Amino acid sequence: MKSNEINKKVEILISKILNIKSIPREASQNNIAEWDSLAYLSIIAKLEEEFKLKINQDNINNFGSVKSIVKEIELCKNTIP
Numbered sequence: 074m075k076s077n078e079i080n081k082k083v084e085i086l087i088s089k090i091l092n093i094k095s096i097p098r099e100a101s102q103n104n105i106a107e108w109d110s111l112a113y114l115s116i117i118a119k120l121e122e123e124f125k126l127k128i129n130q131d132n133i134n135n136f137g138s139v140k141s142i143v144k145e146i147e148l149c150k151n152t153i154p
Contacts, residue, residue, distance in 0.1 A: 074150070079124075080143050086123060087139065090115050101138030113137070120146070 084096045091107040102108045126149050135145045
């Protein structure tokens with residue numbers, strides 16, 4: 074899956090969870106009020122399910138923006154045998 078495809082899926086997933094019409098590429102916890110700690114956990118759970126990720130104590134703090142989520146998905150996908 075290409076980076077732009079991952080980005081689009083992530084934006085759609087987050088917009089559904091946050092109940093927001095659309096999410097800009099630069100969206101993060103810092104600039105989207107609805108992206109609070111409970112939303113963060115919901116996003117992580119859905120990302121694990123959707124992208125078959127293993128989120129653990131080493132990477133759990135890497136999901137606070139669309140950009141960092143896409144980067145983390147790409148890293149995880151590149152380390153899967």
